[in-house]
Amino acid sequence: WQEMMSDSLEDFPAFTFDSGSKDDLKMVLNTAYILCSNRLDVRYILGLLNSKVGAFIIKKNVVKLGNDAYRILDQYVENFPVPKKSLLEPQIIELVKKRLSDNTPNKILEEELNRLALKAYELEEYADYIISS
Numbered sequence: 001w002q003e004m005m006s007d008s009l010e011d012f013p014a015f016t017f018d019s020g021s022k023d024d025l026k027m028v029l030n031t032a033y034i035l036c037s038n039r040l041d042v043r044y045i046l047g048l049l050n051s052k053v054g055a056f057i058i059k060k061n062v063v064k065l066g067n068d069a070y071r072i073l074d075q076y077v078e079n080f081p082v083p084k085k086s087l088l089e090p091q092i093i094e095l096v097k098k099r100l101s102d103n104t105p106n107k108i109l110e111e112e113l114n115r116l117a118l119k120a121y122e123l124e125e126y127a128d129y130i131i132s133s
Contacts, residue, residue, distance in 0.1 A: 001049075001072060003031040005058075008068040010105075013058055015049045017042065017100055033074050040089075043100075045082055047092040051117035056130045057081065083120045092116050 001015045018026065028034055035042060048054050057080065062070045095113045099106060114131065118124050
């Protein structure tokens, strides 16, 4: 993920996933980070981070720069609350897989991801507030 992200962009937050082969050269230059996990499927975390709930959590917990930029350092992502043992994890992973394979914005998939993320965090009753924030 990029260290600097702007919430003035439609795709905020903008975390991404690379499923390339192990033989491919991978390089992250200045102001970017790599997230790996042996305990959770990274696509589950990716789905939560890129959801409206993820945007809400980021906006409330990350250093804001100027009017609409956030500096998303590794300590914020390391401490990002991820619901563990969620029955929704497989569904979120499948939505992320579909979104990654399509590689184009898909409003229906994004709305379903937001719905599942709200449910995973048990925040459905606050949906209007979170989505409009």
